[in-house]
Amino acid sequence: MSEFLAKVFPNVLAQGWTDEAGWLTAIGQTFYMTFWSFLFGGILGLLFGIGLVLTTPEGVYPNKVIFNICDKIVSFFRAIPFIILLAFIAPVTQLIVHTQIGTTAALVPLSLGVFPFYARQVQVALSSVDQGIIEAAQSVGATFFDIVFTVYLREARSEIARVTTVTLISLIGLTAMAGAIGAGGLGNTAISYGYNRFNNDVTVVATLIVLILVVVVQVIGDKLATSLNHRSN
Amino acid sequence: MSNSIIELSNIKVYFQQHQSLIKAIDDVSLTVDQGDIYGVVGYSGAGKSTLVRVINLLQEPTAGKVTVNNDIFFSKNEQSIQRIDKKDLRTKRRKIGMIFQHFNLLNEQTAIQNVEFALKHSSLNEKQRQKKAEHLLELVDLTEQKNHFPAQLSGGQQQRVAIARALANDPEILISDEATSALDPKNTNQILDLLKSLNQKLGLTIVLITHEMAAVKRIANKVAVMEQGKIIERGNLIDIFTNAKEPLTQELVGAQNASRTAIKLLQNYELTENEEIYHLVYSGKSIQEPLTTRLFEKFNVETSIIYGNVDLLKEKPIGTLYVILHGENKARQQAKQYLLSHGVLAEKLETEAV
Ligand SMILES: Nc1ncnc2c1ncn2[C@@H]1O[C@H](COP(=O)(O)OP(=O)(O)O)[C@@H](O)[C@H]1O
Numbered sequence: 001m002s003e004f005l006a007k008v009f010p011n012v013l014a015q016g017w018t019d020e021a022g023w024l025t026a027i028g029q030t031f032y033m034t035f036w037s038f039l040f041g042g043i044l045g046l047l048f049g050i051g052l053v054l055t056t057p058e059g060v061y062p063n064k065v066i067f068n069i070c071d072k073i074v075s076f077f078r079a080i081p082f083i084i085l086l087a088f089i090a091p092v093t094q095l096i097v098h099t100q101i102g103t104t105a106a107l108v109p110l111s112l113g114v115f116p117f118y119a120r121q122v123q124v125a126l127s128s129v130d131q132g133i134i135e136a137a138q139s140v141g142a143t144f145f146d147i148v149f150t151v152y153l154r155e156a157r158s159e160i161a162r163v164t165t166v167t168l169i170s171l172i173g174l175t176a177m178a179g180a181i182g183a184g185g186l187g188n189t190a191i192s193y194g195y196n197r198f199n200n201d202v203t204v205v206a207t208l209i210v211l212i213l214v215v216v217v218q219v220i221g222d223k224l225a226t227s228l229n230h231r232s233n
Numbered sequence: 234m235s236n237s238i239i240e241l242s243n244i245k246v247y248f249q250q251h252q253s254l255i256k257a258i259d260d261v262s263l264t265v266d267q268g269d270i271y272g273v274v275g276y277s278g279a280g281k282s283t284l285v286r287v288i289n290l291l292q293e294p295t296a297g298k299v300t301v302n303n304d305i306f307f308s309k310n311e312q313s314i315q316r317i318d319k320k321d322l323r324t325k326r327r328k329i330g331m332i333f334q335h336f337n338l339l340n341e342q343t344a345i346q347n348v349e350f351a352l353k354h355s356s357l358n359e360k361q362r363q364k365k366a367e368h369l370l371e372l373v374d375l376t377e378q379k380n381h382f383p384a385q386l387s388g389g390q391q392q393r394v395a396i397a398r399a400l401a402n403d404p405e406i407l408i409s410d411e412a413t414s415a416l417d418p419k420n421t422n423q424i425l426d427l428l429k430s431l432n433q434k435l436g437l438t439i440v441l442i443t444h445e446m447a448a449v450k451r452i453a454n455k456v457a458v459m460e461q462g463k464i465i466e467r468g469n470l471i472d473i474f475t476n477a478k479e480p481l482t483q484e485l486v487g488a489q490n491a492s493r494t495a496i497k498l499l500q501n502y503e504l505t506e507n508e509e510i511y512h513l514v515y516s517g518k519s520i521q522e523p524l525t526t527r528l529f530e531k532f533n534v535e536t537s538i539i540y541g542n543v544d545l546l547k548e549k550p551i552g553t554l555y556v557i558l559h560g561e562n563k564a565r566q567q568a569k570q571y572l573l574s575h576g577v578l579a580e581k582l583e584t585e586a587v
């Protein structure tokens with residue numbers, strides 16, 4: 001078996017497991033980046049998404065100023081290609097994590113890269129909640145928190161699960177680019193150790209692992225979205 | 234004044250849309266008394282929903298005064314504006330239940346959770362809230378379905394959950410905005426009868442918005458007819474049904490159809506000088522009297538029935554007749570007086586109109 005592997009994937013095993021270039025190291029870095037930037041970017045995106053839906057002129061708490069500020073910020077960050085954002089945001093990264101390179105440094109641009117995407121997705125998801133349901137909630141004296149949590153977030157939870165899945169998958173894609181600032185990860189393995197060194201077997205295996213990750217996220221996400229949906233039978 | 238529970242005075246609701254100003258409500262005043270079932274009818278776009286949303290300030294008016302239960306919710310004129318405090322409004326809204334055409338239940342919550350949601354800010358503890366929600370679902374006959382999600386319930390059942398939710402905080406007023414418009418006739422009647430019994434048992438005041446005259450006919454005691462943001466006619470149910478003045482009202486109550494049918498039937502008929510066509514409306518006691526026989530015995534006036542119809546208004550029969558009275562001029566006048574004195578609305582139809 002290992003003989004066969006050594007023949008077909010001569011360079012894969014040479015990468016090792018836990019060295020700087022090892023497979024487990026790369027997988028760990030990808031998880032690390034995905035998890036933390038998803039947490040920060042996700043919270044930021046959720047807040048902006050909720051803010052946008054509540055303060056739009058047709059919203060429950062219309063507020064032109066807040067809406068425009070949120071809207072402009074989201075549009076601005078969405079407009080910047082991620083690879084440029086990596087460089088563009090470097091001074092801010094320095095300020096926050098005191099370094100501009102490495103896995104932790106990548107969290108800043110990753111979070112900022114994913115949050116506008118998620119904010120728009122959340123905005124769309126929450127907008128799917130029927131205006132009539134919100135009105136009915138108001139008619140029984142619902143408070144701000146009732147409307148945000150029990151009405152918007154609870155009613156749209158299946159949609160939110162769906163857009164979160166989409167966001168998570170696109171975030172895994174973004175982490176692959178973070179190799180450009182020395183953040184490591186599977187994308188970096190595929191490019192630096194595979195493509196650049198003509199080790200095609202490394203590229204293929206790194207890609208396969210990313211693919212498996214994406215499929216797992218997709219399957220779990222779909223299951224979750226379905227089980228959270230009671231709107232139709 | 235003493236027993237009025239909702240008072241809308243000179244309400245205007247204007248929407249600025251692009252360059253044009255939409256006058257959704259154009260200077261409407263409406264008083265609803267304690268215990269009324271007040272029907273508000275009119276075609277789609279007339280402003281019915283906007284008007285009732287003003288009652289609990291889901292829609293803030295452009296101008297006017299909103300008083301509910303002697304609390305001034307909102308008052309605005311050229312000089313000043315006065316608004317109820319936001320927190321106060323939330324509390325008071327709980328005393329105004331509301332049900333809707335599309336039920337508007339929380340889809341991700343079960344029937345009982347939907348009712349409990351309305352009780353969230355009540356002074357009851359969790360146990361008591363659950364108990365009250367169960368009791369309310371029992372009232373609308375949904376005990377068995379309490380753990381069902383809305384999607385698992387029929388339209389009629391969903392509307393009953395919505396009614397239970399609307400009643401959760403023991404409201405004095407229930408606003409029903411086209412609540413039966415998405416239901417089949419059987420469920421419609423069930424819901425209407427439920428509303429009626431709530432009105433009788435709990436003294437609930439109901440504002441019943443609908444475009445279906447049948448709903449109003451079944452349970453309302455007063456009616457307002459809306460057209461283009463204005464109330465064009467209002468009155469007691471029986472007056473509106475038997476004596477509508479406005480063409481739209483006549484159309485809605487079907488009076489035009491009846492008179493059109495009568496006119497059609499008379500197209501080839503030449504009236505002699507001793508004949509007149511009358512439109513008679515009778516209800517209550519007069520329905521039991523052999524009036525046509527009396528007219529003949531007393532005044533020697535004969536009655537030919539051209540067209541007739543009996544309707545049920547709140548389960549009371551109302552008869553409409555188009556007749557030709559044959560007899561001397563004086564006798565006919567006496568006959569008319571006799572009918573009027575016996576509670577029959579008798580109105581001569583002009584021959585030109587025929
Ligand atoms: N939020 C709004 N913005 C602009 N126009 C509105 C709004 N709400 C209602 N309208 C307009 O006001 C009019 C009355 O609407 P509505 O009260 O819903 O009528 P109804 O309930 O009798 O069908 C319609 O012309 C409608 O388009």
Ligand SMILES: [Mg+2]
Pocket residue numbers: 278281282283411
């Ligand atoms: Mg309407």
